Amino acid sequence: MTSAPHRFAPIQRLLHWLMAVCILVMLFVGVGMVSTVAPKYLPLIEIHKTLGLALLFLVLIRLALRLRFGAPPLPADLPPAVKLGARLSHLLLYGFMMIMPLLGLGMLWAAAYPVVLYGGIQVTALLPQSDGVHTLLWNAHVYLGLALFALVLLHLAAALFHALIRRDGVFATISPLPQRERMKPAE
Amino acid sequence: MKPPGRLPRSSLGSLILIATVIGCSAAAFAYTAGWLSPGRLTPDRMIAALTPPSGPPLGHRRNHAKGICFAGTFEANGNGVELSRAKVFAQGRYPVLGRFNLGTADPSAVDATVRVRGIGLQISAADGEEWRMALINPPVFAVATPDAFHDLLVAAGKKDPEAMKAFSHANPEFAAFAAWAKAAPWTASYAEEPYNSLNSFVFTNAKGDEHAVRWSLVPTAAPVPVAQADLEKLGPDFLEQDITARVQSAPQRWTMVTIVADPGDPTADPSRPWPENRRKVQVGTLVVERIEAERDGPCRDINFDPTVLPQGVRVSDDPFPAARSSVYRRSYDLRAAEARDYPRTEAAEP
Numbered sequence: 245m246t247s248a249p250h251r252f253a254p255i256q257r258l259l260h261w262l263m264a265v266c267i268l269v270m271l272f273v274g275v276g277m278v279s280t281v282a283p284k285y286l287p288l289i290e291i292h293k294t295l296g297l298a299l300l301f302l303v304l305i306r307l308a309l310r311l312r313f314g315a316p317p318l319p320a321d322l323p324p325a326v327k328l329g330a331r332l333s334h335l336l337l338y339g340f341m342m343i344m345p346l347l348g349l350g351m352l353w354a355a356a357y358p359v360v361l362y363g364g365i366q367v368t369a370l371l372p373q374s375d376g377v378h379t380l381l382w383n384a385h386v387y388l389g390l391a392l393f394a395l396v397l398l399h400l401a402a403a404l405f406h407a408l409i410r411r412d413g414v415f416a417t418i419s420p421l422p423q424r425e426r427m428k429p430a431e
Numbered sequence: 432m433k434p435p436g437r438l439p440r441s442s443l444g445s446l447i448l449i450a451t452v453i454g455c456s457a458a459a460f461a462y463t464a465g466w467l468s469p470g471r472l473t474p475d476r477m478i479a480a481l482t483p484p485s486g487p488p489l490g491h492r493r494n495h496a497k498g499i500c501f502a503g504t505f506e507a508n509g510n511g512v513e514l515s516r517a518k519v520f521a522q523g524r525y526p527v528l529g530r531f532n533l534g535t536a537d538p539s540a541v542d543a544t545v546r547v548r549g550i551g552l553q554i555s556a557a558d559g560e561e562w563r564m565a566l567i568n569p570p571v572f573a574v575a576t577p578d579a580f581h582d583l584l585v586a587a588g589k590k591d592p593e594a595m596k597a598f599s600h601a602n603p604e605f606a607a608f609a610a611w612a613k614a615a616p617w618t619a620s621y622a623e624e625p626y627n628s629l630n631s632f633v634f635t636n637a638k639g640d641e642h643a644v645r646w647s648l649v650p651t652a653a654p655v656p657v658a659q660a661d662l663e664k665l666g667p668d669f670l671e672q673d674i675t676a677r678v679q680s681a682p683q684r685w686t687m688v689t690i691v692a693d694p695g696d697p698t699a700d701p702s703r704p705w706p707e708n709r710r711k712v713q714v715g716t717l718v719v720e721r722i723e724a725e726r727d728g729p730c731r732d733i734n735f736d737p738t739v740l741p742q743g744v745r746v747s748d749d750p751f752p753a754a755r756s757s758v759y760r761r762s763y764d765l766r767a768a769e770a771r772d773y774p775r776t777e778a779a780e781p
């Protein structure tokens with residue numbers, strides 16, 4: 245990268261918002277399905293498994309794009325500690341997006357459940373049944389899921405802080421809308 | 432971009448806006464998770480209602496806690512193909528893993544004290560596709576809805592005899608099950624019991640025709656009625672001893688009979704039987720060939736979740752399979768996490 249980009253590439257912005265919506269859906273469906281015995285339990289868990297695995301593929305594409313296109317720099321006047329926090333939190337978000345589907349899948353394998361997705365797609369098990377592994381992955385999936393929601397809230401608060409209070413252009417780097425202002429880059 | 436030093440006057444408003452957005456998101460999440468609705472029937476509440484006053488059966492199933500594993504074969508005769516394109520209906524032999532069990536939350540219950548006997552079954556197609564089911568011996572289920580089942584567990588757990596009376600009054604469908612429990616003959620063997628799906632499912636055949644069905648495993652061993660008092664003399668574990676001895680001497684068989692609903696039959700309510708004259712199709716034979724103790728047996732770590740279905744079978748408007756799936760999953764999570772309390776070798780038991 246010779247010159248740092250001014251905004252995230254359109255495909256990166258598209259993926260960010262698509263995945264943001266889907267991950268929020270995953271979190272709400274997750275806690276909703278485990279707290280119901282109503283008939284909607286079955287479609288919810290099917291959505292959870294199918295969308296969760298689709299997100300695993302999307303995050304891989306997204307990481308590849310991130311390595312290819314990079315990210316625009318944060319505002320120069322942002323205190324170094326805040327910059328570090330922003331970088332770490334984004335790293336964590338990527339980590340969560342990678343690990344959550346793997347935990348979910350591994351947890352089902354370790355319980356000897358067949359993993360059948362929407363449309364009857366069967367996923368072959370790569371782990372044998374194991375109480376210990378199931379319990380570990382289950383706990384990790386539940387607690388990291390809650391931690392992910394907390395981190396998403398923090399991320400949302402930070403984004404709004406940039407957009408509404410600092411008005412420093414950070415939000416514009418990922419904004420789904422085409423930019424109106426000056427020096428419109430070729431998009 | 433941001434002129435240094437200028438904090439817009441709207442900052443306070445913006446902060447309040449941000450706090451509101453975050454607060455509302457957190458509240459919506461808590462609501463979805465049921466944290467704000469203690470009245471919601473969750474799997475945890477169902478399990479709490481199943482739990483005896485002496486505490487949960489650590490390491491064991493939260494219901495049907497006492498059981499014994501078996502291995503065997505499902506011999507499909509090919510008649511099922513007309514109803515469902517499930518691979519295991521094509522004529523052939525398919526491996527089966529299963530578990531005979533008692534409808535109690537007490538893993539050391541005395542056999543003669545438990546009215547409901549059940550079977551858990553997993554039939555595997557050649558490509559690994561699984562069909563799991565859990566069937567019981569009464570001809571109808573006790574209640575019409577999962578909510579009513581929770582009410583039943585709560586009422587039955589109360590010392591006050593009025594509680595059950597009030598329950599029966601509010602759930603008149605319970606009478607049929609209660610009559611069966613009181614009057615139906617007992618037998619001295621798992622091999623002499625029929626096992627019924629009670630819940631309705633939908634079969635789809637290769638042409639796409641759909642039929643609402645229930646099914647039963649009908650024993651080939653003739654049932655010999657035995658008075659409950661005489662069963663008590665057989666010792667606390669006579670069912671496991673009996674089935675082990677029987678299978679050792681010869682494989683035990685059940686005929687799998689599919690019952691096809693007529694339009695208008697009550698598919699959503701397992702407490703209501705279908706008329707006797709409904710079409711019945713014999714689709715194959717369950718052959719039980721080997722018995723193994725549960726402690727380190729192959730059925731121990733299987734959740735016989737009735738919604739693990741092959742292509743060609745799906746749930747109907749019966750609300751029970753979904754409720755059961757949700758509760759069985761939680762029961763599995765718990766017992767797997769407590770595996771240490773139920774050691775796999777007898778010697779290791781404290």
Ligand code: HEM
Pocket residue numbers: 260263264265267268310315316318330334335337338341396399400403404414415416417418
């Ligand atoms: C579920 C949700 C979300 C996830 C997992 C997520 C994830 C991420 C990640 C990983 C980055 C870093 C991109 C990179 O450096 O490669 C990022 C950037 C960003 N996100 Fe999100 N996001 C989510 C939701 C949101 C929401 C709801 C907003 C705003 C309302 C938002 C606003 C932003 C902004 C402004 C950036 C740019 C930061 C920068 O320029 O470095 N995100 N997001």
Ligand code: HEM
Pocket residue numbers: 267270271272274275278292293294295296297299341344345346347348349352359382385386389390392760761764
């Ligand atoms: C982005 C990905 C994912 C997120 C954010 C996510 C989030 C969650 C959350 C919040 C819960 C509820 C935990 C609780 O409160 O008990 C949950 C449960 C669950 N998730 Fe996921 N999940 C993801 C991917 C997956 C995948 C790919 C699968 C399987 C293929 C899966 C399978 C499950 C299962 C089976 C449960 C129920 C666990 C239990 O209580 O037995 N998840 N998930």
Ligand code: HEM
Pocket residue numbers: 477481491492493494495498530531532549550551565566567572576577580627628629630701733734735751754755758759762763766
């Ligand atoms: C809402 C109603 C029901 C609830 C809450 C419930 C609850 C449970 C629970 C918690 C287990 C233990 C699962 C495990 O840990 O693997 C279980 C097992 C079982 N249930 Fe149910 N059940 C319900 C309805 C039914 C019905 C309608 C039938 C039969 C038609 C049935 C038959 C069985 C059998 C046979 C087992 C033992 C399966 C095995 O061997 O693992 N249950 N039930």
